[in-house]
Amino acid sequence: MAAKSMIIDNSRKLGFDDRFRFSCYKGIECFNMCCSDLNLFLTPYDIIRIKNNLGLPSGEFLEKYTAWHIGPETGLPVVVLKMLNGRCPFVSDEGCRIYGDRPGACRLYPLVRMKSREEEYYYILVEDFCAGLKKEKEWTVRDWLRDQGAEKYNEMNDIFMELVLGMYSSGRRLNDEEMQRFYLACYDIDTFRRTVREGVLPIDVDERVLKDDEKLMILGIQWLKQSLL
Numbered sequence: 035m036a037a038k039s040m041i042i043d044n045s046r047k048l049g050f051d052d053r054f055r056f057s058c059y060k061g062i063e064c065f066n067m068c069c070s071d072l073n074l075f076l077t078p079y080d081i082i083r084i085k086n087n088l089g090l091p092s093g094e095f096l097e098k099y100t101a102w103h104i105g106p107e108t109g110l111p112v113v114v115l116k117m118l119n120g121r122c123p124f125v126s127d128e129g130c131r132i133y134g135d136r137p138g139a140c141r142l143y144p145l146v147r148m149k150s151r152e153e154e155y156y157y158i159l160v161e162d163f164c165a166g167l168k169k170e171k172e173w174t175v176r177d178w179l180r181d182q183g184a185e186k187y188n189e190m191n192d193i194f195m196e197l198v199l200g201m202y203s204s205g206r207r208l209n210d211e212e213m214q215r216f217y218l219a220c221y222d223i224d225t226f227r228r229t230v231r232e233g234v235l236p237i238d239v240d241e242r243v244l245k246d247d248e249k250l251m252i253l254g255i256q257w258l259k260q261s262l263l
């Protein structure tokens with residue numbers, strides 16, 4: 035497969051009320067072309083949504099559908115979706131099989147989010163095959179985020195990114211034991227839950243939090259912040 039041409043158009047910095055043209059629908063000439071040959075990073079919240087959509091425990095989902103790498107400077111484990119014959123394992127002739135729980139990056143597309151403590155803005159990711167960028171329909175960034183259900187993802191991903199950015203600023207590199215702890219609390223949430231319940235980890239937690247994936251994800255990230263930063 036030829037490499038895809040992908041350029042972030044950083045000549046236009048889009049705020050929430052700025053407009054861009056885009057339309058995507060079943061039957062468009064490029065339908066599903068964006069769902070192959072991807073380097074798709076998954077956040078803790080992406081994983082919770084997809085594994086629940088598939089009805090799989092996180093460990094089984096991670097083993098079957100993902101690969102992980104270690105950031106060379108920080109030692110942070112990074113999870114990516116494994117392609118199947120060059121395509122996303124969830125794409126079908128009808129479109130995305132996990133559409134209601136697709137990852138945050140798929141929701142934002144064709145936008146790319148930039149966020150710092152001071153500001154949040156977006157760029158457009160231009161892929162030469164994407165006919166949707168040439169259609170007439172206009173969106174404000176705000177309306178696009180709402181339409182795609184991306185706001186909740188941004189909120190949950192920000193909680194994770196605070197930990198990641200904290201690790202970068204600390205300048206330290208995780209050792210093997212810390213790396214496994216990070217992987218467990220951030221990505222393998224069902225195993226993390228079992229470990230906490232069994233009292234293997236020194237975390238005091240209410241059963242209501244343990245039963246709720248989102249609350250448990252936040253707790254795990256807070257615990258990592260306290261123990262790693």
Ligand code: SF4
Pocket residue numbers: 068069070072122123124125126129130131132133136137140
């Ligand atoms: S998760 Fe869905 S939208 Fe995202 S790349 Fe896969 S098939 Fe496409």
Ligand code: SF4
Pocket residue numbers: 057058059062063064065066067068069143163164165166167
């Ligand atoms: S319009 Fe763009 S986002 Fe939609 S199917 Fe085509 S390539 Fe994918």
